Amino acid sequence: MNHYKPTDKLAKLIHTNHFLLPVINRFGFRLGFKDKTVEQVCQEQNIDLNFFLTIVNTYTDEDYFPQNELVSFSPVLLIDYLIKTHEYYRNYLFPEVERRLERLLSSCQGTCDDLQLIKSFYNKYKEELLKHLEEEEQNVFPYVLALLKAYENKQALPKKYANYSMKSTEPEHTNVDQKIYDLKNIVIKYLEPTYDDNDCNEFLFAIFQFEKDLLDHARIEDKILLIQVLEIENAIQHG
């Protein structure tokens, strides 16, 4: 697979993978970029070029693994980006999925127990995902920032992090990833179609997008953030 380069036009990125729209928004890029290249917009908005390319390439190619020299950007940028994705889930994706689910429910004819069950499943899932996001915001990210600060200033880690390590702190992604897949698959394979087809499609589109974004989120954490932090942990231990 061809990966995006600094000289690619930003418009090309969107034409080839429109799922990147919310991703570029997280960097503060808005539409109307004419023929500007990735390099140009990053320069204008003061965004680290390697960081931007790593994110869009990871999002587009599931097997993309950035070369070492490209991961030289600060974990602070990553954390900032991840927090923005959390906001995107809370402020946009959750409410959007729910709007579409309500619409689907109101299109239901006859007894709608099965759809209500899907709604319960979704609510439980949402609860779990919110807990996961909170856990990252309250424990994982502050730990990484403290670790980084200690490393850069050659200081000791604050006492409360004495027994922390990235591997023990980062919550598992597998479970939340599985559930959203199951939710989608149950609707596709096993739900009796007592609803309006278009409303159901809209609901599924939102779930597909959500799933894609979450998988990418997990990849960024597992393949990039984790690697960076393990290196710093290692350096501190052996420093």
Add this chain to the structure above:
Amino acid sequence: MDKRFIIIHPFEVIRKGLWAILRETFHHEFILLPRVEALKDYSGLQQLHLLVFLSESLRTSENEKFIHHLLGAENKVQYLTIKHLADNLTADSIAIEQAATIIIDTVKCQLEQLKPQNNQFSDLSEREKDVLQLVALGHSNKEIAEKLFISIHTVISHRKNITEKLGIKSISGLTVYAILNKMIDTEHIDPTSLI
């Protein structure tokens, strides 16, 4: 599900000949036996698709009953008859006078039929339905093993198969499936409390 090929024929030359032809295409384990009774040594087999090749003289309902009793509860068993002549062949028989390629094609066709159909509830075995029901009710593997008088290992195998067949991995997802398919008495249990 893993497969085993079991070739039961009184003639060694046929057992070994068939084995030599099949193993080039089918990379499964083979068991070669002269008599049906010798299967007793393999009563521990479980969670397998067994493709049993029986010589024409051994393909009796008595022998099938014996094999079913020995291995049928924990495995999926399918038979192929080994005939001498290619006259009046049925879909589940091969003949030693046939070319190797034809024998292989017949076996391939039979294996296709063994593949689980992924989208139908009826494809869960009775045992798998029992396990799924207990999973949905929130029981642990250990509890399920005790209730059904099977080993934890078997429970785990059943769960793996259920997940493969249904394409649902999480416990809440399996619970939703069980409720949708009326495997849980929702009159007395609030379904949302289970998810």
